[in-house]
Amino acid sequence: MxxxxxxxxxxxxxxxxxxxxxxxxxxxxFFGGYPITPSTEIAEHLSSRMPQIGGVYIQMEDExxxxxxxxxxxxxxxxxxxxxxxxxxxxMMENIGLAAMMEIPCLVVNVQRGSPSTGLPTLPxxxxxxxxxxxxxxxYGVVAYAPxxxxxxxDLTVHSFNVADRYRIPVLLLADEVVGHMVERxxxxxxxxxxxxxxxxxxxxxxxxxxxxxxDDDLVPPLAHAGEGYRLHFTGLTHDERGYPDMxxxxxxxxxxxxxxxxxxxxxxxxxxxxxxxxxxxxxVIAFGSTARSARRAVRVARERGLPVGFLRLISxxxxxxxxxxxxxxxxxxFVMAEMNLGQMIREVERHVEQPVLGVNHxxxxxxxxxxxxxAIEKVANNGSTSSR
Amino acid sequence: xxxxxxxxxxxxxxxxxxxxxxxIWCPGCGIGIVMRCYAQAIINSGIDIEKHVVVSGIxxxxxxxxxxxxxxxxxxxxxxIPFAVGLKLANPELCVTVFSGDGDLAAIGGNHLxxxxxxxxxxxxxxxxxxxxxxxxxxMGPTTPYGAxxxxxxxxxxxxxxxLVNLLAAAGANFVxxxxxxxxxxxxxxxxxxxxxxxxxxxxxxxxxxxxFGKSNDLxxxxxxxxxxxERCVHEPDTALDxxxxxxxxxxxxxxxxxxxxxxxxxxxxRLEVEK
Numbered sequence: 001m002x003x004x005x006x007x008x009x010x011x012x013x014x015x016x017x018x019x020x021x022x023x024x025x026x027x028x029x030f031f032g033g034y035p036i037t038p039s040t041e042i043a044e045h046l047s048s049r050m051p052q053i054g055g056v057y058i059q060m061e062d063e064x065x066x067x068x069x070x071x072x073x074x075x076x077x078x079x080x081x082x083x084x085x086x087x088x089x090x091x092m093m094e095n096i097g098l099a100a101m102m103e104i105p106c107l108v109v110n111v112q113r114g115s116p117s118t119g120l121p122t123l124p125x126x127x128x129x130x131x132x133x134x135x136x137x138x139x140y141g142v143v144a145y146a147p148x149x150x151x152x153x154x155d156l157t158v159h160s161f162n163v164a165d166r167y168r169i170p171v172l173l174l175a176d177e178v179v180g181h182m183v184e185r186x187x188x189x190x191x192x193x194x195x196x197x198x199x200x201x202x203x204x205x206x207x208x209x210x211x212x213x214x215x216d217d218d219l220v221p222p223l224a225h226a227g228e229g230y231r232l233h234f235t236g237l238t239h240d241e242r243g244y245p246d247m248x249x250x251x252x253x254x255x256x257x258x259x260x261x262x263x264x265x266x267x268x269x270x271x272x273x274x275x276x277x278x279x280x281x282x283x284x285v286i287a288f289g290s291t292a293r294s295a296r297r298a299v300r301v302a303r304e305r306g307l308p309v310g311f312l313r314l315i316s317x318x319x320x321x322x323x324x325x326x327x328x329x330x331x332x333x334x335f336v337m338a339e340m341n342l343g344q345m346i347r348e349v350e351r352h353v354e355q356p357v358l359g360v361n362h363x364x365x366x367x368x369x370x371x372x373x374x375x376a377i378e379k380v381a382n383n384g385s386t387s388s389r
Numbered sequence: 390x391x392x393x394x395x396x397x398x399x400x401x402x403x404x405x406x407x408x409x410x411x412x413i414w415c416p417g418c419g420i421g422i423v424m425r426c427y428a429q430a431i432i433n434s435g436i437d438i439e440k441h442v443v444v445s446g447i448x449x450x451x452x453x454x455x456x457x458x459x460x461x462x463x464x465x466x467x468x469x470i471p472f473a474v475g476l477k478l479a480n481p482e483l484c485v486t487v488f489s490g491d492g493d494l495a496a497i498g499g500n501h502l503x504x505x506x507x508x509x510x511x512x513x514x515x516x517x518x519x520x521x522x523x524x525x526x527x528x529m530g531p532t533t534p535y536g537a538x539x540x541x542x543x544x545x546x547x548x549x550x551x552x553l554v555n556l557l558a559a560a561g562a563n564f565v566x567x568x569x570x571x572x573x574x575x576x577x578x579x580x581x582x583x584x585x586x587x588x589x590x591x592x593x594x595x596x597x598x599x600x601x602f603g604k605s606n607d608l609x610x611x612x613x614x615x616x617x618x619x620e621r622c623v624h625e626p627d628t629a630l631d632x633x634x635x636x637x638x639x640x641x642x643x644x645x646x647x648x649x650x651x652x653x654x655x656x657x658x659x660r661l662e663v664e665k
Binding site for chain 1: 406408409439440442444454455458459460461462463464465467468470471472473474475476477478479480482483500501504658659660661
């Protein structure tokens, strides 16, 4: 990576541009995408920046093609990404599954808008979180992050590339329109302060190399690239360690279990959360993305009013920090889950706790304000409703 | 007594994954012939075998990626071309070939086909055209002749097929040719030519599919369709592009040859500065 391409400094920048600069800082040199509101500024910015740094910007004919070309570029050794929003995210699901099955690293940014369907193109939503988890058919582990600021959009873009390479997976970055279009201070660190985890690369004989043999405890096989002399075979079919198709239930069980287990087994690298005001908290508010900004405000006001409330911000949506939730549940009476959808992540919280979980929801189109979250906190604190919706 | 002729090695052995044999193709299928031409062109090319990459989509022809002993990617249905575009743009040293079928390339992948040709991306596409979806048991597709029978056109195909040569020419490909599985030398020559030709190259090879297509359309054996090619193929490269439609059932010529060979600039990503 050439450090001069990293625009170290302090900027006033929108989230989409911060994501694009994060990608460049992470060494991404290939963007294949299709413009879609509210992610378009990522494509625009990279179309101007990639030619300056020897990278590739290619605007594809649709999102199926975008996702496929990103996988091709990554298979040839490039750090590669695309950016989209709900309708395009739906179209990408096919090859997100291929990325999971072929174990080809890449970054897919979804700047969420009001949905379903064409929905509210210019307005925010957080209703794609379950699609991110289950959108492509079949079982596979998923890693998805949700930034709450342009700065974090930059930071998580870098981190997502690292995770993608380290675990040979497509990483999903679920921003929302508020974070994508919000302009805030963004600090781009010096090149040597930008974390870089490389791909695990094959060692030893090229002839003996098996591209899907997980020799290490982390269950991640080393990744060889096209053109390096390994005579690779990659397929979306169920395959053995050589990559050869094998239509047997046994091979399928081994392969698919590994695709799930390699994510489950490595929570330390993957799960990220942030907590505020947990001391003495009897109520914990949970939120992510732009909604977390309102939630933090609500928690601050509630604390000022003497209510024993704390705050958990999910930075990783997937894997869901279930261990942490169970630990918190030992000391608290209730949870409040705020999200810009009609109740998706609340199911994950409910799965892991006995206490009541009160949802604060909005279908999307406008940021959840602090007030309804504050009302929910007060309701729970006054031991009012314990209904969960 | 006749001594059996023992051959220890075939010149293409190194390019075929013997441990994947037997292949899935039916007796009389033409795809293996096209794959053999591709393999021969790789040998003849003199390009380092390690730099050859084959990409396919889904279907019988898509299995070629699994049988060739080179870097090979068997992708999702229709997406071979955009995957290949990514490989080529990320590493321009690679000699990238998409080997797939008519249904994969022209139906579900049709949008990628025309746009890669429009951009004139420097890859080679070999299309084994057998006029139907063979792997799923013989359904009609975008190249099935009007009126032809298939398992989803039991009253005759009600749609008009693509004239792929005309489509690719209009879309902007630099090189477009059509042959059949009896034109082995020409296919090898054209694949080899396409490797070295900048821009998008498309080689259509008509291939018998006696099980999926032939048996319902009076071409019960692979050899029947092969004989039909021999009787009806006409090498007239100057034929107007819009006259190149194929109707196997009517007694009309099947035009073969190199129909487009032009020098439009190949796609290049914009570079303001070359990274050191």
